[in-house]
Amino acid sequence: MENNRQITAQQLMKKLSEAMFYVNDLKLYLDTHPEDSRALRMFDEACKNSEACREAFEKRFYPLMACSSDCDKEWEWLVGVWPSQKMA
Amino acid sequence: MFIFTKMTQIPVKINNKNPKLASYILSQYGGPDGELGASLRYLSQRFAQTDKSGIALLTDIGTEELGHLEMVGSIVTQLTKGEGARSFDRYGVGDYYIDHANGVYPSSASGVPFSAAYLQSKADPIADIMEDMAAEQKARATYDNILRMSDDPDVTNVIRFLREREVVHFQRFGELLVKLQSKIK
Ligand SMILES: [Fe+2]
Numbered sequence: 001m002e003n004n005r006q007i008t009a010q011q012l013m014k015k016l017s018e019a020m021f022y023v024n025d026l027k028l029y030l031d032t033h034p035e036d037s038r039a040l041r042m043f044d045e046a047c048k049n050s051e052a053c054r055e056a057f058e059k060r061f062y063p064l065m066a067c068s069s070d071c072d073k074e075w076e077w078l079v080g081v082w083p084s085q086k087m088a
Numbered sequence: 089m090f091i092f093t094k095m096t097q098i099p100v101k102i103n104n105k106n107p108k109l110a111s112y113i114l115s116q117y118g119g120p121d122g123e124l125g126a127s128l129r130y131l132s133q134r135f136a137q138t139d140k141s142g143i144a145l146l147t148d149i150g151t152e153e154l155g156h157l158e159m160v161g162s163i164v165t166q167l168t169k170g171e172g173a174r175s176f177d178r179y180g181v182g183d184y185y186i187d188h189a190n191g192v193y194p195s196s197a198s199g200v201p202f203s204a205a206y207l208q209s210k211a212d213p214i215a216d217i218m219e220d221m222a223a224e225q226k227a228r229a230t231y232d233n234i235l236r237m238s239d240d241p242d243v244t245n246v247i248r249f250l251r252e253r254e255v256v257h258f259q260r261f262g263e264l265l266v267k268l269q270s271k272i273k
Binding site: 010013014016017020021024025027028029031032033034062063064065066080081082083084085086087 | 091092093094095096097098099100101102141144145148149152158159161162165166256257260263264267
């Protein structure tokens with residue numbers, strides 16, 4: 001098991017972007033092979049995994065989607081690395 | 089509809105500055121074979137598609153290209169962050185600085201502003217998909233040219249990834265073309 005304290009935003013982001021990449025690539029494949037039942041099962045699994053990775057990142061770091069913002073105090077959506085910026 | 093997600097397909101993290109390289113890479117933002125043209129082409133052509141695979145593929149690849157546009161803009165920004173007029177001039181891109189300073193302006197490496205004349209939307213699924221396959225090859229060739237110019241590994245990693253995606257898109261459009269042609273027969 002990874003030591004929770006040492007997981008950085010970069011590491012979790014890497015896991016998430018790999019998971020989302022897999023979803024996207026399978027999606028394009030299924031657009032032209034809609035009856036491939038093996039790919040359908042893989043897609044279902046890939047979506048669940050990518051969703052879990054996103055939630056893990058957002059819980060620990062900052063919202064990636066506006067609706068994941070914590071609205072208790074302030075507008076948390078502003079927090080985090082926007083696409084023009086680079087991760088520390 | 090589109091919902092923004094605050095991340096890129098792969099992280100863009102460029103440590104060195106190089107306004108000249110930025111001006112070359114800008115061509116994949118708003119140049120003749122760039123990501124803006126790619127996304128506009130597919131997202132416009134899809135309205136005339138009747139085959140569900142065609143509608144879906146143009147929508148999904150068009151959406152991915154919009155994400156690539158964002159990645160290219162991010163590379164350009166990071167390569168020029170904090171660089172001033174004198175630096176741009178030393179790198180030989182003082183003319184870009186005069187017009188846009190550190191802004192990302194959709195134009196080609198040779199300074200031509202983006203134009204919708206780079207793409208077509210013909211309401212003819214075969215003609216459109218043939219154009220799309222050629223467009224993917226031209227985008228791939230432009231990324232090859234950028235790779236010949238770049239010796240910055242942070243940049244090269246991202247460009248290689250984007251290049252590879254064009255190859256995948258070409259493959260998928262080819263499969264769609266076969267499907268559309270078999271329906272005609
Ligand atoms: Fe592409």
